[in-house]
Amino acid sequence: MTRAGPPCFHCNEPIPPGIAIYARIGEVEQPVCCHGCKAVAEFITGAGLKDYYTYRDAAAARADETPRPDRWSAYDRPELVERLTRAEPGGARSITVLLEGMRCAACSWLADKALHLQSGVLDVSVNPATARARLVWDPAKVRLGDLLRVLEHVGLRPHPLAGEPAEQLAMLERRTALKRLAVAGFGMMQVMMFAVPLYIGESSGMDPGIRELLRLVSMLVSVPVAIYAGWPFYAGALQALRARSISMDVPVSIGIVLAFAASVWNAMRGHGEVYFDSVTMFVFFLALGRYVEMIARHRAGSVADALARLAPVTARRVRDGVIEDVQAMELAVGDELLVRTGEVFAADGTVADGTGRVDESMLTGESTAIAKEPGSRVHAGTQNLGAPLSVRVDAVADKTVLSGIVALLERAQAERPRLARAADRAAAWFLSRILIGAAVVFAAWWFVDPSRAFSATLAVLVVTCPCALSLATPAAIAAATSALARRGVLVAHSDALETLAKATHVLWDKTGTLTKGLIRVEEVRVLSDLTESECLSLALALERMSEHPIARAFLASGAGSTVAQRVEVVAGQGLEGTVGERRLRIGRPAFAAGLAPSPAAPDGLDGESWVGLGDARGLLAAFRLTDQLRPEAGECVASLRELGLDSEIVSGDEDAAVARIAARSRIERRESRLSPEAKLERLKTLQSGGAVVVAVGDGINDAPLLRGADVAIAMGRGSALAQTSADLILVRDSLDALPETVKLARRTQRVVRQNLAWSIVYNLAALPLAAFGLVPPWLAAIGMSLSSVAVVLNAMRLSRGTETGTGGGWSLQRPAEAA
Amino acid sequence: MSIVYVLIPLGLALVGIGLWAFFWAVGNGQFDDLDSPGWTVLNDDERPKDEP
Secondary structure, three states: OOOOOOOOOOOOOOOOOOEEEEEEEEEEEEOOHHHHHHHHHHHHHHHOOHHHHHHHOOOOOOOOOOOHHHHHHHHHHHHHHHHHEOOOHHHEEEEEEEEEEEOOHHHHHHHHHHHHHHOOOEEEEEEEOOOOEEEEEEEOOHHHHHHHHHHOOOEEEEEEOOHHHHHHHHHHHHHHHHHHHHHHHHHHHHHHHHHHHHHHHHHOOOOOHHHHHHHHHHHHHHHHHHHHHHHHHHHHHHHHHHHHOOOHHHHHHHHHHHHHHHHHHHHHHOOOOOOHHHHHHHHHHHHHHHHHHHHHHHHOOOHHHHHOOOOOOOEEEEEEEEEEEEEEOOOOOOOOOEEOOOOOOEEEEEEOOOEEEOOOOOOOOOOOEEEOOOOOOEEOOOOOOOOOOEEEEEEEHOOOHHHHHHHHHHHHHHHHOOHHHOOOOOOHHHHHHHHHHHHHHHHHHHHOOOHHHHHHHHHHHHHHHHHHHHHHHHHHHHHHHHHHHHHOOOEEEEHHHHHHHHOEEEOOOOOHHHHEEEEEEEEEEEEEOHHHHHHHHHHHHHOOOOHHHHHHHHHHOOOOOOEEEEEEEEOOOEEEEOOOOOOEEEEHHHHHHHHOOOOOOOOOOOOOOOOEEEEEEEEEEEEEEEEOOOOOHHHHHHHOOOOOOOOEEEOOHHHHHHHHHHHHHHOOOOEOOOOOOHHHHHHHHHOOOOOOOOEEEEOOHHHHHHHHOEEEEOHHHHHHHHHHOOOOOOOOOOOOHHHHHHHHHHHHHHHHHHHHHHHHHHHHHHHHHHHHOOOHHHHHHHHHHHHHHHHHHHHHHHOOOOOOOOOOOOOOOOOOOOO | OOOOHHHHHHHHHHHHHHHHHHHHHHHHOOOOOOHHHHHHOOOOOOHHHOOO
């Protein structure tokens, strides 16, 4: 595939051959890939917000070519606004909006600036981490619909959210975790400051009064660390024990509590070892690991509650000619609903009256509105964009398609914790060995010298627990997580890294994952004396009138403003219409050639991927439409194969299309025409054969597959539900980072093993010596500190090396993503 | 060595003040969004609509 020239000025995607659309940016004409991007780029610069292009460090989402101005008109209605928004002082209203297409801090700058251009906007706070914006405005001066329209114009698609309890909870959780982390960090530093003189004092002698003071002050500082900062671990352990299981929190809590209790005991009675430095450091590193993980999880999960709020709480029911507002749960099969423009369907149903367009993107990921006419099925959670529809209810509550998918998700999730249980079993095994070892030591000392039994047992417990079991793993995971974040890979569940290192198979979704999910005109074959661009503009003139996804391909590539007259849709075949004096057909090649008196048999043009354009003389041109393969897909698959991961495509599409993509991405195995259930089935078959399976997907139909996989990876631009099911999210929406991630996961495992080996060797060497009283305390302390430092330094190696150059903070240049 | 009896409480007091300040900052929402405020410094235009 040849790709000449610069990428699109707005979205940075390659401009398909034959496209010459320019956006006027200041005094310069900049090439763009489609009219959608042109409109957005010109709107942004026209509003004086050109700096966005300088500051951003991630390309914008490709603009939708078919803006839908009527989408927001519903939000101009006072009663809907009343229901969705909250009252603010001074008659103002506020709402939280989820912004789709938010990439970087410059996007939030753009949203902020664009909204402030509107009069009546009182306050805007945009959080790029959660892709949420909170708007406060004066309803007397500006309408909510206008604000949402502005956001859509700058390329950030808004989803208004009713209420925000989940968001509030997440914010409180973040703040509390940050406070606990600060207490642990400050405490750790203070205790270290007291621990060093104590160690030195052990060897060179120290005034007993000062020694006593230092130990008591260490204890004082450690109390808030152990109680306040360590609280989440105790709570988690209690929860696990109550559920009659053992989680990672249980050994961690036992370690903290025993070491802390022993230290307090020794500090109070004035002799014996204190371990306040170990306790505080242990708590700090654990809290740090949990905090990093929580931030990633929040970012991934913030879209989940948006989905949960999709289905409306109320519906408008028509009974005996009277319209009444009812609760969605009161609806029954057979009821008739009136769904007005911009409203969300409360139940699955059949259109009884009216024709219109419905946005099903949350369900299918397909962003083109779907045309509906009497007899069409509509689904709960989708939004009516066109004229009001009268709908007869077919399924309510848990019988709807939306609930079905959610239920499938829950089932897959329930079967998931197999690996988590394995990890907990290992921890429980380790813990039981430690407890048995401690019991043996206690029993042995009881016979030899009962007075030293307690301190020797504690030495065993404390020396074994903190370093070997815990610092080794969280330090490595934290370093790997931050290293991946710089490469644009978000780790939502850190145990996934461990599994990823062992993965043997990769299951790929096709559309949107291996491909870009955009149908484009790939090749134009001119069969007449017209030029290529004349053919394209004729095709566009016809397709402009169509809602079919194929029309988008022409809208994206064609120029010209001609509109065809008297367009008729021939179902399953194509379109027929008049442009100027000429009667034209577009559609399946055989159909398009049908206007000619003796239709020339089109050769080599199968109806799968070729669209013909014809008039009375026969075929004028043929267009080959394809969903573009991601340029990096082939290389990614090859690199993964080198790493020992077999790839396989599981797709719901026709076999011909799947085969083409499989051949071009050099994937040998493929399964086509699979339902979400069948995808899950295929996954289970692989897993029962002992394979550790990575699933990569983007759409809502992949969500069950992702939930069931050992490691789930979602694309950054994929549907919300896919992302909430994922362990890793490729934020930059490119497969480039995937092989790198597998390598890093394996390096992480190596580092964890090295750390564990080092700690165990240290413990095995030091423990018996210390238990027999052969190591002086200062030497043990130095050894302990050095072993911890070595573990942390070893883990830090993960965060550097093999940098790809594009990461590392916000860069002021536009990234060269053209490759 | 009696200076230690002054320095240690002093150190603890400073840590206490530092923690209190941090808690106040967290509660005040200073750490809720660490990315976008840095950008507001970079655009020195007052209000884009004031431009001709």
